[in-house]
Amino acid sequence: MNDQSNIKRIRNRALLGTAAAVLLGGAIAGEAVLLPKTPAYADAVHVEGVQPVSFADVVEKVRPAVVSVRVKGPAREMAGLDQFEFPDGSPMEKFFKQFRDNPQKQFRQRQPSTSLGSGFIISEDGYIVTNDHVVDDGESETVILDDGTEFVADLVGVDQKTDLALLKIKNPDRKFTYVKFSGEKARIGDWVVAVGNPFGLGGTVTAGIVSAEGRNIGSGPYDDFIQIDAAVNRGNSGGPAFNLKGEVIGINTAIFSPSGGNVGIAFAIPASTAENIINDLMDDGQVVRGWLGVEIQNIDRDIADGLQLADAKGSLVTQAQEGSPAAAAGLRSGDAILAVNGQPVDDPRALATKIASIAPGTTVTVSVWRSGKAEDVNVKLGTLPGNDQVASLEPGKGGAEASPLTDFGLVVGQGDEGVTIEDVDPNGQAAERGLQPGDVILSVGKAEVTNPADVEKLVKDAEKDGMKAVLLRVKSGDQTRFVALSFVRT
Numbered sequence: 001m002n003d004q005s006n007i008k009r010i011r012n013r014a015l016l017g018t019a020a021a022v023l024l025g026g027a028i029a030g031e032a033v034l035l036p037k038t039p040a041y042a043d044a045v046h047v048e049g050v051q052p053v054s055f056a057d058v059v060e061k062v063r064p065a066v067v068s069v070r071v072k073g074p075a076r077e078m079a080g081l082d083q084f085e086f087p088d089g090s091p092m093e094k095f096f097k098q099f100r101d102n103p104q105k106q107f108r109q110r111q112p113s114t115s116l117g118s119g120f121i122i123s124e125d126g127y128i129v130t131n132d133h134v135v136d137d138g139e140s141e142t143v144i145l146d147d148g149t150e151f152v153a154d155l156v157g158v159d160q161k162t163d164l165a166l167l168k169i170k171n172p173d174r175k176f177t178y179v180k181f182s183g184e185k186a187r188i189g190d191w192v193v194a195v196g197n198p199f200g201l202g203g204t205v206t207a208g209i210v211s212a213e214g215r216n217i218g219s220g221p222y223d224d225f226i227q228i229d230a231a232v233n234r235g236n237s238g239g240p241a242f243n244l245k246g247e248v249i250g251i252n253t254a255i256f257s258p259s260g261g262n263v264g265i266a267f268a269i270p271a272s273t274a275e276n277i278i279n280d281l282m283d284d285g286q287v288v289r290g291w292l293g294v295e296i297q298n299i300d301r302d303i304a305d306g307l308q309l310a311d312a313k314g315s316l317v318t319q320a321q322e323g324s325p326a327a328a329a330g331l332r333s334g335d336a337i338l339a340v341n342g343q344p345v346d347d348p349r350a351l352a353t354k355i356a357s358i359a360p361g362t363t364v365t366v367s368v369w370r371s372g373k374a375e376d377v378n379v380k381l382g383t384l385p386g387n388d389q390v391a392s393l394e395p396g397k398g399g400a401e402a403s404p405l406t407d408f409g410l411v412v413g414q415g416d417e418g419v420t421i422e423d424v425d426p427n428g429q430a431a432e433r434g435l436q437p438g439d440v441i442l443s444v445g446k447a448e449v450t451n452p453a454d455v456e457k458l459v460k461d462a463e464k465d466g467m468k469a470v471l472l473r474v475k476s477g478d479q480t481r482f483v484a485l486s487f488v489r490t
Contacts, residue, residue, distance in 0.1 A: 118252070132158040157284075195242070
């Protein structure tokens with residue numbers, strides 16, 4: 001075979017190789033390969049099918065650690081026979097007359113009250129977790145194990161703010177099966193198994209999934225509930241919600257139910273919250289929380305614009321309480337608290353929870369936005385007084401000629417306490433923000449005001465400076481709060 005034939009054969013093979021590379025979507029180094037103009041689409045989400053699972057193994061292990069809690073309360077007045085009236089001569093009137101005439105045969109008029117709930121054992125020597133509202137006003141507590149054995153329990157301590165309580169079996173004669181709190185955060189969609197004593201039917205097991213997290217149901221300053229759809233009813237309170245490892249992810253505490261029965265929406269205290277509280281109660285029977293001492297409110301988009309904040313996050317200080325750590329450190333009205341020890345706090349609830357989790361006496365760095373710039377303030381936390389406020393959400397007549405701020409639907413005048421709101425257009429922006437006649441304007445932006453002219457001038461200056469909103473500090477009754485009024489309605 002001559003040299004020309006060999007060259008031709010090699011060239012053909014090279015061309016075939018190029019074609020194959022194009023067909024396979026490949027490329028040859030040093031050459032551009034044109035692919036067909038077919039649109040490419042991202043693959044749809046694909047999840048391997050979840051295999052059916054039995055909860056029997058989990059239930060078998062954890063059920064001995066779940067108890068029913070019977071609480072005996074103070075005696076209540078019962079209706080005596082002399083409180084019932086019947087028609088004269090009626091059979092019922094004749095029947096009960098003999099009891100009225102013979103006091104020894106009268107029914108008892110006082111009877112101790114009894115309530116039922118659930119709980120679970122967390123140590124081999126018999127510490128038991130339940131809800132505060134289960135043992136509230138109780139005079140004695142009895143726990144009933146899954147095998148029917150009954151033990152008298154002592155109340156170690158309660159924390160009303162999180163609705164948790166700790167009991168201890170009195171004079172235990174054996175070691176108990178116990179469960180532990182999960183160290184992993186529950187994920188939405190995780191399986192959950194609830195075990196408890198609904199309607200007095202001890203040892204009842206239901207299952208579902210984690211439906212949501214971070215729920216605030218208005219029950220207290222530290223609301224952060226897990227929502228589950230496992231059937232939970234009256235009597236389940238204080239009982240555990242387990243993951244498939246047999247670890248407690250939450251304590252069943254409340255249900256949403258127009259009818260009083262299960263509708264698939266129940267709320268559980270997260271394990272992370274409960275474990276810290278229970279450890280405190282186990283130490284000395286009480287929970288000690290850090291105290292900052294500020295009244296705060298949420299920062300919405302309008303307030304953020306008024307403060308010249310990029311993001312509508314954080315907590316706005318309406319007032320530093322007199323004699324509080326916050327006041328001593330120089331925190332003041334109008335400060336926007338954005339972080340504590342470098343950890344962002346997105347809203348008042350997050351700030352309250354963060355401060356409460358820090359031991360009193362600890363010095364923390366509070367990052368604030370003040371007068372258009374960021375500053376750090378060091379605060380030595382105090383001890384939260386009994387029912388006093390911590391960093392918690394608090395919503396916070398004129399003789400002179402009125403000064404109308406018509407764009408906002410607002411009329412102000414000089415009052416005894418200063419600049420008083422005299423009239424509010426019910427269809428205006430001021431009414432939408434909750435301003436009412438009688439409210440007192442204390443400051444506009446960064447400046448305090450003493451007369452209506454101050455208000456009008458400061459509002460005009462803010463608009464001239466290109467501000468999106470103006471921030472008013474307003475006193476309503478005994479509460480102070482900030483209200484943002486927008487120049488541009490969106």
